[in-house]
Amino acid sequence: MSAEPRINDRIRVPEVRLVGPSGEQVGIVPLAKALELAQEYDLDLVEVAATARPPVCKLMDYGKFKYESAMKAREARKNQAHTVIKEMKLRPKIDPHDYDTKKGHVVRFLKQGDKVKITIMFRGREQSRPELGYRLLQRLASDVEDLGFVESNPKQDGRNMIMVLGPHKKKTEAMAEAREAQAARKAEAKANPGKSQNHTGDDAPDAEVAETEAPAEA
Numbered sequence: 001m002s003a004e005p006r007i008n009d010r011i012r013v014p015e016v017r018l019v020g021p022s023g024e025q026v027g028i029v030p031l032a033k034a035l036e037l038a039q040e041y042d043l044d045l046v047e048v049a050a051t052a053r054p055p056v057c058k059l060m061d062y063g064k065f066k067y068e069s070a071m072k073a074r075e076a077r078k079n080q081a082h083t084v085i086k087e088m089k090l091r092p093k094i095d096p097h098d099y100d101t102k103k104g105h106v107v108r109f110l111k112q113g114d115k116v117k118i119t120i121m122f123r124g125r126e127q128s129r130p131e132l133g134y135r136l137l138q139r140l141a142s143d144v145e146d147l148g149f150v151e152s153n154p155k156q157d158g159r160n161m162i163m164v165l166g167p168h169k170k171k172t173e174a175m176a177e178a179r180e181a182q183a184a185r186k187a188e189a190k191a192n193p194g195k196s197q198n199h200t201g202d203d204a205p206d207a208e209v210a211e212t213e214a215p216a217e218a
Helices: 031-041 062-079 096-111 124-128 130-143 171-191
Strands: 015-019 025-030 044-049 056-060 083-090 115-121 148-157 160-167 209-214
Touching: 015 031, 015 044, 025 031, 031 044, 031 056, 044 062, 056 062, 083 096, 096 115, 096 130, 096 160, 115 130, 124 130, 130 148, 130 160
Parallel strands: 015 056, 083 115
Antiparallel strands: 015 025, 044 056, 083 209, 115 160, 148 160
């Protein structure tokens, strides 16, 4: 945590380079004159560049400045979201039904703003046919291109082939949209209390999904 700046009588230098309340350059003035101007404006004299020669001080409402800075930091922490990397495992000769199910999970993850690591698992003689896995990964990337992009191209990793898909939308944007959609559903349910809810099963847990956390997005 950075140290608190010196303000008003805590400033101990003969003169300062003064910046006015609106950011205007007043110039180099004696400390006594700067403190006098602070009293006239009913503001604080705040040292903003202590290592400068002479130090740079600004006239401001320090209490208001601290409050606004704290609120901005709080909002930034609130909006910060961890990028979660999901993992989906497929076999090279996956049947159409299983492929559609797996693709559905990938679509859901990308909509949530999560990255998805796609792992093709080769077994036995399948290891001699890496092109099967490559074509499958290309097909999947093409099927979800509206929601995500290939962040890491397919590459062989022992008996597996791996590709990473990244979402077009940031996690914070996806979360905001999800909150809006949830609010809309609640409003609709309140307006139509007798209407039954149809569940698609998209939220069902997937035994082959793993997740790890990556550094937060900027």
